[in-house]
Amino acid sequence: MIRKLKMGMIGGGKNAFIGAVHRIAANIDGLVELHCGAFSSNSAVSKESGKDLFLNEEKCYNSYEEMIVAESKLPLLERMDFVTIVTPNFAHFKPAMMALDHGFHVVIDKPITLSLDEAKQLQQKVQETGLLLCLTHTYSGYPMVKQARKMVSDDKLGNIRKIMVEYNQGWLSSSFESEGNKQALWRTDPALSGISGCMGDIGTHAAQLAEYISGLKITQLCADINIVVDGRQLDDDGNVLLKFDNGANGILVATQIAAGEENNLNIKIYGEKGGLEWHQMEPNSLIIKWTDAPMQIYRTGNDYLSDEAKANSRIPSGHPEGYLEAFANIYRNFALTLSALLEGNEPSATMLDFPTVKDGVRGMAFIESVIASGQSDQKWFDFKI
Incomplete structure (x- = not known):
């Protein structure tokens, strides 16, 4: 530059x-x-x-x-x-x-x-x-997310069969918006937030992470969408079954009424040969599980990581890199x-x-498909863009 x-x-x-x-x-x-x-x-x-x-x-x-x-x-x-x-x-x-x-x-x-x-x-x-x-x-900016993505794209896990992603928060487990909290007010107002609360705010993160790491695209979904806190106008909780373009299936959970949870985003991906899991609140570690070998834990900042992971790391191993560095x-x-x-x-x-405008379009398609599914008795909805 x-x-x-x-x-x-x-x-x-x-x-x-x-x-x-x-x-x-x-x-x-x-x-x-x-x-x-x-x-x-x-x-x-x-x-x-x-x-x-x-x-x-x-x-x-x-x-x-x-x-x-x-x-x-x-x-x-x-x-x-x-x-x-x-x-x-x-x-x-x-x-x-x-x-x-x-x-x-x-x-x-x-x-x-x-x-x-x-x-x-x-x-x-x-x-x-x-x-x-x-x-x-x-x-998608975390080094160990980059490592997970590279391992999947290099076929280390084999054909992907199942994806489980959950994003659990508890900050809206009571009517925080009625107390005048600015962040809660706009996120629970349809005029300011759109047709979805929880699924728009954090469910889109979970969906994007699943597609980013796996390299797969959601093709169908079946959603159970809930408003748990009395008087709230938008969803604060939901569970979604997913189907991906390679035939894999998945589960996405997003909730903001899980009392006591902070920002608990987790993902697990399973293939024919093994699986991986990553936890946002312990972001420096990537857990790999094999069918024929002991479990491994990959750590940020080490030379054995992929070039992609190393390119998005700044400091030696043992020094925590978190949310701000991923954003950066x-x-x-x-x-x-x-x-x-x-x-x-x-x-x-x-x-x-x-992430680009293409991710943004898929995010809005996810929101609209999830809400439509949640409001319908139809079991499966096509993910339409």
Whole structure:
């Protein structure tokens, strides 16, 4: 890279959780700098948030529309290179489309939009413009997830037969939204979150992780979707049977009412020769089980790992690498890809290893298929895009 990339941010102002995570992740490798922002729909809050981040006042915009138009009029080396969208779901589509229309690459939180139709429109816009869109499915950034994916693609486990993935949280086991909690309020409001709560918020992570590691695609599903907490408008719990394009079957569990759970994302994949399992709350370890050999535990930072795992590790073995580093891997790969393109070079396969608009479309198809299945007596629904 010949220079740092300039990032504009939409959302992520004072008291916002995910905006700070994005800024930390973007900054870890020193490839990206925060250049400007429209940090809130409230212009005063946006200005105050930018001041707290030591931005010049003229780079703290009143709205994302103002920011995108103003930045697009600047010379190439003086304007933002890409925009990061860290707003609730309802405010993803319009700023992403506007940014692409004005020539800016996009990083966006999942789920990508409010509907599958919007996701398809974004995909079409990305294809038309030739610009990059990166979707922050954080968990695909962990080194041991990369190791698991490589082992499956190298046929170490043989033909994949079964996939079990669960994402258990307990933070919404009571009516947190009625107490005015900001994060709970928008996630449980259909106008802000879309047609799904739990499955949109964390079920999409579980589905993406299953497809990412296995290299398979979900083709059918059968869902049991529940609203457990009285008065809640959107699902807070669900169980989904899955079928994959190679004939494998699977189970996906996502819940936010498992009292006492923190952020317990786990995946197990079984093939003809053996199986693997990975736990997000113990992310440095990958467990491999064989039919004809003792169980093995692979650990982050060791020389015996795949090139893919090592390329997404930063520190020696025994030093924990977690959520922020995994998030940063997505930003780094995106930034290296964008820099290569800006310099007229071809990005490597390692650089291109980040979720894209295609993952976003599949995520919205998952949400809509799961909710349709959960509301129907029909046993199996085709996974339609």
